[in-house]
Amino acid sequence: MHPIEGHHLRLSRRAFLGQNSMSLGAAALATLLGGVQSSVASDQNRLAGGADQRGGLPHLPHFAPRAKRVIFLYMAGGPSHLETFDFKPELARMDGxxxxESFTAGQPIAQLQGQELKCLGPQFRFRKHGESGLEIADCLPxxxxxxxxxxxxxxxxxxxxNHDPAHTVMNTGTSISGRPSMGSWVTYGLGSEADDLPGFVVLTSEGGRNPQPISSRQWGSGFLPGxxxxxxxxSVGSPVHYLENPPGVDRSGQRQLIDTVNELNALGNERWHDPELETRIAQYELASRMQMSIPELADFRDEPEHILRSYGTSGADGSFAANCLMARRLAERGVRFIQLYHRGWDHHGDLVRYMDxxxxxxxxxxxxxIADLKQRGMLEDTLVIWGGEFGRTPMFQGKGQDAGRxxxxxxxxxxxxxxxxxGGQTYGAxxxxxxxxxxxxxHVRDLHATMLHLLGIDHERFTHKFQGLDMKLTGVEDARVLTELLT
Known part of the structure; x- marks a missing residue:
C-alpha cells in the first residue's frame, strides 16, 4: 500500500470509530450467535475499510459471469498425460x-540427466467415447x-x-513463494455466497506412489488480507476441530468472551490500523457461525443411497471420494472456491501399478x-478443473515392468x-x-485468465496494489483467455 493510501485509510477508520457509538468489534459481534445477520453491521464494516465475509470488491464482476464457483480437483504429483488423455501411436511404435536427441538436447529433465533415454509407449489402451469421440485411456472408465x-x-x-515450485506456479501463477493463491484472488474479488462457511476451502487425500507433501502456502493469501x-x-471425522464448547462454557459465557476479545481487537485496530486485526474479528464471527453449519454439512445421512454409491463413500473417511461429495455440499452452500488435493501421482517407478x-x-x-452437479443443474455455473502441476516424460525411468516416467x-x-x-472437445496438441x-x-497463466473470465473478471483489470505495483494473478507476461473453449 502506498503511504498516502494508508494515510487516507487510517483517517477514514479513525473517523468511523470516533463518530459511532458501536465499535468495530461490537459491529462484528452483532452477527454472533444470533442466527440473523445485521445489515447495519455489514454496512459499518464496509465503511471501516473491509468487505464483509460475503463481500468482494464493489466493482466486480466486470461482466456477466458464466460460473459462480470453482472446484479444482488437483492431482498432486503430476499424472501422466500419456496414460490418460493424450494417445501417441508413434510413441507406441518406438517403445524401447x-x-x-532432437527432442531432448538442452531440455530440462529432472532425474534422467546423463542417462540413456529410451521411449516408453502408452501403458494403457485408449478408446473413443461419447458422441464427441474423445480418446480416453482405459484406466479412467x-x-x-x-x-x-x-x-x-x-x-x-x-x-x-520440481514439485513444490511447480505447485506454486499452478496455484499462484509464479514460482515466487508468498504470492496469493488463485482461490484467494477469487474470494478477494468476488467474496463468498456463504456467510457461515469460509469462501475458500481445501481438502486433501492420499494414495499411490510417494505422496509428496503439500505446503499450506499453496492456498495462502500472500499480500492479500488474511x-x-x-x-x-x-478429511476424517469432523471437518473442523473444537466445534463444541468445552465443559463449563455455555453460549452466554462464550458470547461474553468473544465480546471482550473483539473490543480489545477493536481498540488495537484504532491504534495500529492493522488489516489483520480486522481479519481476526471476522474470523471470530465466522467461527461462531460455523459451530452451527459444520455439523449439518458433515452429516452425509441425508444423501440418497444411490449418490453415496456413485461417489464410493458413506462418510468422512479421508478418501478422495468423500472429499468430492463434500465439495458438492460446499458448493451447494455457497463456497466460492473448493480445492481437493489427491497426493500420490508421482510415478517414477511401477507406473502401471500406481496409475491403477x-x-x-x-x-x-x-x-x-460432474454427473451429480449436472443432474442438480449446478454444472452450468460450476467450473470443474482436473489436473496436476505438470505431466510425465515420454522416456522411461527404471527397468522392465518397474518402469516409470x-x-x-x-x-x-x-x-x-x-x-x-x-464439453466434448479437445484443445491443443x-x-x-x-x-x-x-x-x-x-501456459498456466492462460488457464488462470480463462478461469477469471468465466467468473466475470477481466484478468488485466483485476489488480491489487503491493509495494507500489499493481499485482495480478496472471502477472506481467502475456496471458490470454481461451475463448475457443467457451459455449
Whole structure:
C-alpha cells in the first residue's frame, strides 16, 4: 500500500470509530450467535475499510459471469498425460527405442540427466467415447462415461520441473513463494455466497506412489488480507476441530468472551490500523457461525443411497471420494472456491501399478461429482478443473515392468468441465511423442485468465496494489483467455 493510501485509510477508520457509538468489534459481534445477520453491521464494516465475509470488491464482476464457483480437483504429483488423455501411436511404435536427441538436447529433465533415454509407449489402451469421440485411456472408465462434458487441454506447459515450485506456479501463477493463491484472488474479488462457511476451502487425500507433501502456502493469501486464505478442512471425522464448547462454557459465557476479545481487537485496530486485526474479528464471527453449519454439512445421512454409491463413500473417511461429495455440499452452500488435493501421482517407478491405484481412487469420484452437479443443474455455473502441476516424460525411468516416467513441463494434459466450457472437445496438441506442446500451447497463466473470465473478471483489470505495483494473478507476461473453449 502506498503511504498516502494508508494515510487516507487510517483517517477514514479513525473517523468511523470516533463518530459511532458501536465499535468495530461490537459491529462484528452483532452477527454472533444470533442466527440473523445485521445489515447495519455489514454496512459499518464496509465503511471501516473491509468487505464483509460475503463481500468482494464493489466493482466486480466486470461482466456477466458464466460460473459462480470453482472446484479444482488437483492431482498432486503430476499424472501422466500419456496414460490418460493424450494417445501417441508413434510413441507406441518406438517403445524401447532411443529417444531422438532432437527432442531432448538442452531440455530440462529432472532425474534422467546423463542417462540413456529410451521411449516408453502408452501403458494403457485408449478408446473413443461419447458422441464427441474423445480418446480416453482405459484406466479412467468412469470419466470416459462423462466424456461429452469434458474439454481436454492437451497442450499445457509450465515453468518449474520440481514439485513444490511447480505447485506454486499452478496455484499462484509464479514460482515466487508468498504470492496469493488463485482461490484467494477469487474470494478477494468476488467474496463468498456463504456467510457461515469460509469462501475458500481445501481438502486433501492420499494414495499411490510417494505422496509428496503439500505446503499450506499453496492456498495462502500472500499480500492479500488474511481472511482470503484457504481454510483446510479435516478429511476424517469432523471437518473442523473444537466445534463444541468445552465443559463449563455455555453460549452466554462464550458470547461474553468473544465480546471482550473483539473490543480489545477493536481498540488495537484504532491504534495500529492493522488489516489483520480486522481479519481476526471476522474470523471470530465466522467461527461462531460455523459451530452451527459444520455439523449439518458433515452429516452425509441425508444423501440418497444411490449418490453415496456413485461417489464410493458413506462418510468422512479421508478418501478422495468423500472429499468430492463434500465439495458438492460446499458448493451447494455457497463456497466460492473448493480445492481437493489427491497426493500420490508421482510415478517414477511401477507406473502401471500406481496409475491403477490412483485412477481407482480418483476416476469414479471425479466422474460422480460432474454427473451429480449436472443432474442438480449446478454444472452450468460450476467450473470443474482436473489436473496436476505438470505431466510425465515420454522416456522411461527404471527397468522392465518397474518402469516409470520422470517429471515433464513441456506438454501435459488437464481437463475443464461446466461453468461455460463447451464439453466434448479437445484443445491443443503435443508432438508425435508427447514431448512438446506444439498446437495452441497453453501456459498456466492462460488457464488462470480463462478461469477469471468465466467468473466475470477481466484478468488485466483485476489488480491489487503491493509495494507500489499493481499485482495480478496472471502477472506481467502475456496471458490470454481461451475463448475457443467457451459455449
Amino acid at each position: 527405442r532411443p529417444m531422438p 468412469e470419466l470416459a462415461k462423462v466424456s461429452d462434458d469434458l474439454c481436454i487441454l492437451r497442450s499445457m506447459y509450465t515453468d518449474q520441473i 481472511k482470503y486464505q484457504g481454510v483446510q478442512f479435516n 491405484t490412483c485412477c481407482h481412487l480418483c476416476d469414479g469420484p471425479s466422474a460422480a461429482l 520422470d517429471h515433464h513441463i513441456k506438454g501435459f494434459s488437464m481437463f475443464l468441465a461446466g461453468g461455460g466450457i463447451r 503435443t508432438d508425435e511423442l508427447g514431448y512438446n506442446a506444439v498446437e495452441n500451447p497453453t
